[in-house]
Amino acid sequence: MEMAASKTQKPQSVRRKFEPWADPAAEPLIRFENVVKRYGDVVAIDGVSLDIYEREFFALLGPSGCGKTTLMRMLAGFEEASEGKVVLAGSDLSGVPPYRRPVNMMFQSYALFPHMSVADNIAFGLKQERMPRDEIAARVDEMLKLVNLRGFEKRKPHQLSGGQRQRVALARSLAKRPKVLLLDEPMAALDKKLREQTQFELMDLQQRIGTTFIIVTHDQEEAMTVADRIAVMDHGKLIQVATPAEIYEQPNSRYVAEFVGDVNIIEAAVTRVTTSDTTLQADMLDAELRLTQRTDAKTGDRVAVALRPEKIRIAKEPLSEVHANCAQGVVYDIAYLGDLSIYHVHLDNGFVLKAAKTNLSRQIEPPIDWDDRVNLSWTPDAGVLLKS
Numbered sequence: 001m002e003m004a005a006s007k008t009q010k011p012q013s014v015r016r017k018f019e020p021w022a023d024p025a026a027e028p029l030i031r032f033e034n035v036v037k038r039y040g041d042v043v044a045i046d047g048v049s050l051d052i053y054e055r056e057f058f059a060l061l062g063p064s065g066c067g068k069t070t071l072m073r074m075l076a077g078f079e080e081a082s083e084g085k086v087v088l089a090g091s092d093l094s095g096v097p098p099y100r101r102p103v104n105m106m107f108q109s110y111a112l113f114p115h116m117s118v119a120d121n122i123a124f125g126l127k128q129e130r131m132p133r134d135e136i137a138a139r140v141d142e143m144l145k146l147v148n149l150r151g152f153e154k155r156k157p158h159q160l161s162g163g164q165r166q167r168v169a170l171a172r173s174l175a176k177r178p179k180v181l182l183l184d185e186p187m188a189a190l191d192k193k194l195r196e197q198t199q200f201e202l203m204d205l206q207q208r209i210g211t212t213f214i215i216v217t218h219d220q221e222e223a224m225t226v227a228d229r230i231a232v233m234d235h236g237k238l239i240q241v242a243t244p245a246e247i248y249e250q251p252n253s254r255y256v257a258e259f260v261g262d263v264n265i266i267e268a269a270v271t272r273v274t275t276s277d278t279t280l281q282a283d284m285l286d287a288e289l290r291l292t293q294r295t296d297a298k299t300g301d302r303v304a305v306a307l308r309p310e311k312i313r314i315a316k317e318p319l320s321e322v323h324a325n326c327a328q329g330v331v332y333d334i335a336y337l338g339d340l341s342i343y344h345v346h347l348d349n350g351f352v353l354k355a356a357k358t359n360l361s362r363q364i365e366p367p368i369d370w371d372d373r374v375n376l377s378w379t380p381d382a383g384v385l386l387k388s
Contacts, residue, residue: 018228019243020053027090029054029212030075030180035084037070037236044070046236047084054179057206057213059227061220063259067236068216072182075214076105089179104178108185110169112157119144119153122172129176143171146205163194170202174211183215187222199225220260224248232256248308254386257306262342264307264353266383270297278385279324280305284351290324292380304386309356311382314343316368319375326377327353331370345374 020026028051037045045067052058060068073079074086077098086093093101104125112121122143126136144150147167157165166186173181186202187195203226206213217223223230224244231241232255240252251257254265268280268289280289280303289305297303319326332352333344336359343355355376357368368374 018055020056021051021229026053028052029056029089030214031087032071032074033084033087035071035074035081035086037067037074037079038082044236045074045081048236048238049084050231050238050241052212052214054212055210057203057226057228058215059223059230060214060216060233061218061223061230061260062233063218066233068231068233069184070236071233072105072184072214072216075180076103076182077101102179103182104173104176104180105182105184106169106173106186108188110157110165110189112165112168112172114157117154117156118149118160118168121157121168122175124172125176139175143175146174146209147171162190163198166190166198170205174209178211180212180214183213185217186215187219195222196225202226224260232259234259250384251306252387254304254306257384257386262309262354262356264309264312265386266305266307268303268305270295270299270301270303272299273297277380284349285327285347285353286349287327288324289383290380291383291385293383293385295385297385305383306386307353307378307383309342309354310340310358312353312355312376312378314345314355314357314368314374314376316372316374319377323377325380325382326375328373328375329353331368331372331374334368334370341368343368343374345376 030052032048032050035045035048036043048071060071062068070079074081077093077096080094088101088103113124116124119140122140123136126139140153144153147170149164149167149171152160152164157168160168187198190198199222215226227244229241229243230247232239232247234255240247240256247256247260251260257263258265266282266289267284268282270278271281272279273295275294276292278291278293278295280291282289291305327347329345329347331343332346335342338359340356340358343357345353345355347353353376
């Protein structure tokens with residue numbers, strides 16, 4: 001009976017509810033305290049204060065040149081702050097060289113030694129620290145098992161696939177058991193399918209070993225997949241730090257709304273504010289908008305509303321009644337993505353709204369086609385009033 005039960009037992013997920021940032025008593029593992037980094041007259045990091053917690057998988061997200069890699073390099077010790085300080089486990093890292101920090105970095109290029117075997121690549125840092133030979137062998141075997149590369153230890157990097165080389169680089173980075181692992185665009189060289197598979201493997205591995213991971217990426221989907229929290233950066237500043245769901249559903253600015261995911265930005269004027277909702281007039285839609293969101297804006301103020309395409313209902317049949325949060329137009333472009341379709345709808349006044357519809361059934365001909373006249377509608381809780 002016990003054997004039968006074990007065969008039907010479902011595998012246990014290593015994911016867990018994790019939000020130490022919500023606990024006022026929790027002490028961060030890493031703390032950036034009003035950090036500034038200048039290169040001559042150029043300010044690369046502009047007064048960043050940020051807490052990252054033990055066992056957290058944290059993502060620094062932003063476009064090229066936003067400062068995310070510079071922030072990581074300061075933690076690694078490759079750059080020194082012009083102002084402020086970086087604290088790790090209660091210790092100020094100012095003046096501490098990279099090799100003295102309990103931090104390791106996995107580079108985008110993987111930086112494997114081409115003349116060394118997989119095992120020797122993983123063992124390299126351990127040999128530099130003069131660890132006993134038997135301990136090195138045991139640690140290398142542990143890392144090979146961890147990244148599922150047993151049997152590959154004698155191969156050279158050129159005899160491995162891109163995903164396997166990435167796992168060797170990961171094993172080498174983890175072999176010294178750092179408190180923090182820094183990952184600089186670690187999946188940029190992988191194709192889309194392998195990248196998606198590796199993202200899940202990476203976050204499951206992080207959960208099992210409990211090491212704090214910090215990943216730098218410009219790929220919003222990658223950050224949303226792997227991270228417990230995301231810091232969206234722009235021009236050396238932190239724009240928003242929150243969970244993936246909060247970043248997507250409640251962006252705190254127009255910049256975040258446009259950078260993370262697809263979005264319609266609707267300019268409007270506030271016409272009425274109550275304790276429970278806000279009413280606006282959107283001339284670009286020739287429509288009234290109603291949001292179940294309170295605001296500090298006053299009647300007459302100009303604001304912006306973020307509306308995700310998947311929040312919009314698109315249909316050919318007429319609306320049962322004309323109300324707020326609706327528009328009409330003609331489909332002029334369609335992107336079929338398999339699981340969903342994106343419709344670009346040209347409204348009567350010339351403005352374009354994007355709407356997404358899940359493809360729930362197999363159909364040879366789409367129910368909504370080019371040049372079809374359609375009706376768009378959305379619920380009062382679909383839009384987000386942006387502060388800036």
